Amino acid sequence: MATPVQLPQVKEILVDTRGAEIVAEDSPATRDSRGIYLPHYIEPVSHIAIDIGGSLAKVVYFTRSPNPPNGHPRVSGSQGNGTHQEGEREAESEGKATVTGDATTDNATDRIGATPAVPTSIHKSATFSVDSDGSSWTPALNGALTPQLLVPERNFDLTGIKADYHLGHRRDMSVESVTDGDSPGTAGESGKSAERDGHAWTGSRGRVSRMGTPRGHSLLRRSSLPPNFPGGTLNFARFETEKIDELVLFLKTLISTSASTNHVTEEEMKKGVKILATGGGAHKYYSTLVEELGMGVTREDEMECLITGLGFITCIPDEVFWYSDELVYEISHQSKDGIPPGITEKGDAASPQKPKDLPRPSPDPPAYQVTFDTAGTPQFPCLLVNIGSGVSIVKVDEDGSFERVSGTSLGGGTLWGLLSLITDATTFDEMLALSDKGDNAAVDMLVGDIYGSDYSKVGLKSSTIASSFGKVFKKGAAARKKSFRQEDISKSLLYAISNNIGQIAYMNAEKYGLDRIYFGGCFIRGKQEHQYCAFCHERSSQSLHRPCFHDLLSLICHSFLE
Ligand SMILES: Nc1ncnc2c1ncn2[C@@H]1O[C@H](COP(=O)(O)OP(=O)(O)OP(=O)(O)O)[C@@H](O)[C@H]1O
Numbered sequence: 001m002a003t004p005v006q007l008p009q010v011k012e013i014l015v016d017t018r019g020a021e022i023v024a025e026d027s028p029a030t031r032d033s034r035g036i037y038l039p040h041y042i043e044p045v046s047h048i049a050i051d052i053g054g055s056l057a058k059v060v061y062f063t064r065s066p067n068p069p070n071g072h073p074r075v076s077g078s079q080g081n082g083t084h085q086e087g088e089r090e091a092e093s094e095g096k097a098t099v100t101g102d103a104t105t106d107n108a109t110d111r112i113g114a115t116p117a118v119p120t121s122i123h124k125s126a127t128f129s130v131d132s133d134g135s136s137w138t139p140a141l142n143g144a145l146t147p148q149l150l151v152p153e154r155n156f157d158l159t160g161i162k163a164d165y166h167l168g169h170r171r172d173m174s175v176e177s178v179t180d181g182d183s184p185g186t187a188g189e190s191g192k193s194a195e196r197d198g199h200a201w202t203g204s205r206g207r208v209s210r211m212g213t214p215r216g217h218s219l220l221r222r223s224s225l226p227p228n229f230p231g232g233t234l235n236f237a238r239f240e241t242e243k244i245d246e247l248v249l250f251l252k253t254l255i256s257t258s259a260s261t262n263h264v265t266e267e268e269m270k271k272g273v274k275i276l277a278t279g280g281g282a283h284k285y286y287s288t289l290v291e292e293l294g295m296g297v298t299r300e301d302e303m304e305c306l307i308t309g310l311g312f313i314t315c316i317p318d319e320v321f322w323y324s325d326e327l328v329y330e331i332s333h334q335s336k337d338g339i340p341p342g343i344t345e346k347g348d349a350a351s352p353q354k355p356k357d358l359p360r361p362s363p364d365p366p367a368y369q370v371t372f373d374t375a376g377t378p379q380f381p382c383l384l385v386n387i388g389s390g391v392s393i394v395k396v397d398e399d400g401s402f403e404r405v406s407g408t409s410l411g412g413g414t415l416w417g418l419l420s421l422i423t424d425a426t427t428f429d430e431m432l433a434l435s436d437k438g439d440n441a442a443v444d445m446l447v448g449d450i451y452g453s454d455y456s457k458v459g460l461k462s463s464t465i466a467s468s469f470g471k472v473f474k475k476g477a478a479a480r481k482k483s484f485r486q487e488d489i490s491k492s493l494l495y496a497i498s499n500n501i502g503q504i505a506y507m508n509a510e511k512y513g514l515d516r517i518y519f520g521g522c523f524i525r526g527k528q529e530h531q532y533c534a535f536c537h538e539r540s541s542q543s544l545h546r547p548c549f550h551d552l553l554s555l556i557c558h559s560f561l562e
């Protein structure tokens, strides 16, 4: 029988992201659900942040553990296409070991006297189970919420960890009395780095090797930990909004599992948990959430969350990325036969021949590399283009004030919906995979199809799409359905929607004199290069406008930083 524990109230929650590491996942389908291991973070009250949008409900929660998730090597950032092999390669190339998490399955927390303990065996990288019809993924619970305040004897000084957050500025962190030198793994050096740099978000790049503390050594270090050691994983899960009951069940299970792990009643557990909800669904499903969960839910405005999330994400090293100017040039100058205008088949000294098939962005050749913002330097003012079910375009001023200036209903929901009707794909990832293999020129009418060449007088290249799906009608009613490959249709639609969004974004950036555009939202989750290129297509190469992308769920830290 659980012994109830009384919980004091906490007024302020701050996130300590020093030494943060993105946890590798097993499958591409879950790559955006990789947790973030935060070796220093202590969460006095467990926060569950929920963003319920038109298409997807996203959940973020922190589970405490002294060890990184079992058996999962970490990567040093969301590099390249997000596969952890890339992260490993990068770590190796930097002469640093890629480390498998400290696979202690025993209960180290008991030995150091920190109670209640979360068995590390239940703390692992989130996995997903697939529906019987294979159409959707349901996230599995990862670990248990462990509010610091559930531990009756407190003597760890939290007041020393302060991460002041200001939009548009580097955040300064005062580290007054953090005992991070005693934390397992990375703590000491990262902590020093934070002090030395005076930056809150020192990030993880180049610190992978420090996670490789041999087990014996790490246990030795743990023995000198304060009872309430820091560390744990920020977990991500997502559900189709249509299946809101699955989200409710997930939250109920998370709370009840956490209660039993912490040896408290569910009622006590709920006192140490705060639920913050945003997105349209926070309003639509408010009473469902409150009634089903039996606890309070704080609603937050989705645009405010978005901007807070942008401020946070753009500060994280290696999170924001863009395509090289060379790649954008190639895409925007490629003629129908794949050779950019002005470049001969053979190439010449001034303009060496560029490959016909553009390679996927990769370190080889470097010209096409994805460029990461290694420093994590937010650039405000800017334009934020959030591509969810629909698209919101938000102008953000230098001081963080913002205005939703535009939008379009042709967004992620449109692609998802239309491809569900047209193709046999049952999941969004299958749709992206189809489009990856497609050739849009089989479906789209290009300027070259109409002119037989460029229409250079008005600046239109022969490769420019003159009319999305413009070739379809030509086939005649009977032949139409048989004539077009699902792959080509998928790519054409992806381009149509992405180009349209890119165009509206560009025009708004022009209108407001902004030279930085951030694209976000789950629509760009799949990290499809051609999709990004569609955003870059033509317009951005002619101007200073730099389309940048981020792929973390933007609500993440809003609730942690409130
Ligand atoms: N696994 C997935 N299942 C369904 N859609 C996905 C998936 N991954 C990415 N998407 C794309 O992301 C879109 C949803 O993005 P996001 O979650 O940012 O928006 P939302 O919050 O649901 O919508 P809104 O903000 O307009 O209310 C979908 O419409 C689809 O295009």
Ligand SMILES: CC(C)(CO)[C@@H](O)C(=O)NCCC(=O)O
Pocket: 053, 054, 280, 302, 388, 389, 390, 391, 392, 393, 406, 407, 408, 409
């Ligand atoms: C309605 C929202 C804000 C919900 O997130 C989003 O789906 C959106 O911005 N839709 C586009 C609405 C428009 O046409 O401007």
